[in-house]
Amino acid sequence: MSANTTTLFEQLGGPAAVEAAVDNFYRKVLTDDRVSSFFDDVDMDRQRAKQKAFLTMAFGGPHNYSGKDMRNGHAHLVARGLNDSHVDAIVEILGATLRDMQVPENLIQQVTAIAESTRKDVLSR
Amino acid sequence: MPTVRYETYSCEIRENESLLDGLLRQGAPIAHACKAGSCGSCMLRAVDGTVPARAQQGLKDSWKARGYFLACMCRPESDLTVAEVGSDARLGATITGLHHLSLDVLRVRLVCEAPFDFRPGQYVTLLRDDGLARSYSIASLLDESELELHVRRIPNGRMSGWLYEEAGPGARVQLQGPSGECFYVAGREDQPMLLIGTGTGLAPLYGIVRDALKTGHRGPIHLFHGALRTEGLYLREELAALAVGHANLAYTPSVLQDDGPIDLMIASRFPKLDGWRGFVCGDPTLVQSLKKKLFLSGIASRDIYADAFLPSAP
Numbered sequence A: 001m002s003a004n005t006t007t008l009f010e011q012l013g014g015p016a017a018v019e020a021a022v023d024n025f026y027r028k029v030l031t032d033d034r035v036s037s038f039f040d041d042v043d044m045d046r047q048r049a050k051q052k053a054f055l056t057m058a059f060g061g062p063h064n065y066s067g068k069d070m071r072n073g074h075a076h077l078v079a080r081g082l083n084d085s086h087v088d089a090i091v092e093i094l095g096a097t098l099r100d101m102q103v104p105e106n107l108i109q110q111v112t113a114i115a116e117s118t119r120k121d122v123l124s125r
Numbered sequence B: 001m002p003t004v005r006y007e008t009y010s011c012e013i014r015e016n017e018s019l020l021d022g023l024l025r026q027g028a029p030i031a032h033a034c035k036a037g038s039c040g041s042c043m044l045r046a047v048d049g050t051v052p053a054r055a056q057q058g059l060k061d062s063w064k065a066r067g068y069f070l071a072c073m074c075r076p077e078s079d080l081t082v083a084e085v086g087s088d089a090r091l092g093a094t095i096t097g098l099h100h101l102s103l104d105v106l107r108v109r110l111v112c113e114a115p116f117d118f119r120p121g122q123y124v125t126l127l128r129d130d131g132l133a134r135s136y137s138i139a140s141l142l143d144e145s146e147l148e149l150h151v152r153r154i155p156n157g158r159m160s161g162w163l164y165e166e167a168g169p170g171a172r173v174q175l176q177g178p179s180g181e182c183f184y185v186a187g188r189e190d191q192p193m194l195l196i197g198t199g200t201g202l203a204p205l206y207g208i209v210r211d212a213l214k215t216g217h218r219g220p221i222h223l224f225h226g227a228l229r230t231e232g233l234y235l236r237e238e239l240a241a242l243a244v245g246h247a248n249l250a251y252t253p254s255v256l257q258d259d260g261p262i263d264l265m266i267a268s269r270f271p272k273l274d275g276w277r278g279f280v281c282g283d284p285t286l287v288q289s290l291k292k293k294l295f296l297s298g299i300a301s302r303d304i305y306a307d308a309f310l311p312s313a314p
Helices: A008-012 A014-031 A044-058 A067-079 A084-100 A105-116 B019-025 B061-065 B158-165 B199-215 B236-245 B262-269 B284-296
Strands: B003-006 B009-012 B043-048 B068-070 B080-083 B090-102 B105-112 B123-127 B133-137 B147-152 B172-179 B193-198 B221-227 B249-255 B277-282 B304-308
Touching: A008 A014, A008 A105, A014 A044, A014 A084, A014 B284, A044 A105, A044 B284, A084 A105, B003 B019, B009 B019, B061 B068, B105 B158, B105 B172, B123 B147, B133 B147, B133 B158, B133 B172, B133 B199, B147 B158, B147 B199, B193 B199, B193 B262, B193 B284, B199 B221, B199 B236, B199 B277, B221 B262, B236 B249, B262 B284, B277 B284, B284 B304
Parallel strands: B003 B080, B193 B221, B193 B277, B221 B249, B277 B304
Antiparallel strands: B003 B009, B043 B068, B043 B080, B090 B105, B090 B172, B105 B147, B123 B133, B123 B172
16 A cells, blocks of 8 residues: 555554553543543543544544534533633643654644544534 | 333333333332442343343343343333343352351352352342342352352341341342453463452452462452451451462551541552552442542553442432
C-alpha cells in the first residue's frame, strides 16, 4: 500500500494504538484540575469504554458517533458548566498523550483537528 | 405500552419501569436482589417475544440462546411472555456448616448436588425455597469439597437473618451462577499483586490469594483487610499462618477507626504501582475510589479487578 492511501487510523497503528493510548489519556484527564471534576462520580470501566470510543473516532477509526450522540452525551455536563476551556483542555491532553507515544506532529494535528470538529456538538451550540 | 405475561400475571410495563418492577407491582413472586444487572437472581426466560439486547448483557451465550435475560435490566419494547428459568440455570445445594468468623460474619459451607464450576473470587446467588435471593462471593477453591461463603449479618436482613437464626446444617438451597470477573488469571506469575478488601470483601480475596499461591504465583502478594473495629477483622490466624508459610505473601489487617481510611493508607504506602495487578472488593464507594487510586498510581486498567458489593434493593 502506498503512503497516500494509508488512512490516518492505520498510520497511527489502528486499534492497538487506541488501546495503548487510552489508559495514559484517561490518567491525564483524571489528574487535570481543569476537567477532573467532571469525572468524579463516573464509573471507571464505563468511562474508559467511552474514552476508547472517543479516541477511536479522533484517530480516524471506525465509529458510530453522530453529532446528536455528542450533544445528548454532553448535555448534562453543559448544564454543569462545561465550556470552551474544558474542550481546550481535552484537546491539549489528547495532543500530550500522542506526544508521549512519539507520534509525529503532523498526525497529532490531524487527530486534534478531528477532536476539535466535535466542539459545537459537545457544547450544544 | 408493552404487555408482559408471567404465569397467571399480566401487566402493562410503564414508561421508565423495568419488567421486574412491573411484575413485582402486580405481586408476582420474582426472585431479585441488586436490581442493577449484577447479581443475576431475577433471571427469567422469554417464551414469546423479543428481549432487548441490554437485558442479556453479560450472560453466557448458551443462556442468551435459550432466551434467558435479567428482568431488572429489561425495558421491553413489545409484548413478551416470560417464564421461570430452566433447571439448567440452578443447582441444588445443602448447607453443611455454619460457623461464626466474627461478631457479624458467618462462614457458610455448602455441598452442591452436581459439580459446580467456578473461579475463587466469583460470586454465586443463593436462593431460598421461597425465592429469596442474595449474592455472595466464593472464598473456597475448586478442589475443596465444600463451597465457602462469608455472610455478613445485615440488620433486619432476611437472608442473613435466616442463615443466622433458622437455617441449620442440612438446609436446602439453590445456587445460581457463578458470575463476576474478579478472580486470579494464571500467567505473569512474577507480577506483584495488591489486594484490598473491607468487611466480607475478604471472602473473594481469601479465595483469590489461595488460588494464586496454589497456582504458583511467585511475585509479592500484599493483602489488606480493613474493618471498622478490631472485632470486624476475621480469619486473622489463618491468614497470618498462610503468610508464614509463603514468603511472598504479606497480610495486613487494618482497624479503620485507628488507621484512618484504607484508600488513603494504600495511596501513601504504594504511591507507584506500575506493572502491578490490583484487586478491590467490598463497599461500593470505597471500591470506586480505590480503583481510581490504583489506576492513578500506575496500574493498567486491564490489571484492576474489582467487585463492588451492591446492597439489595427493596
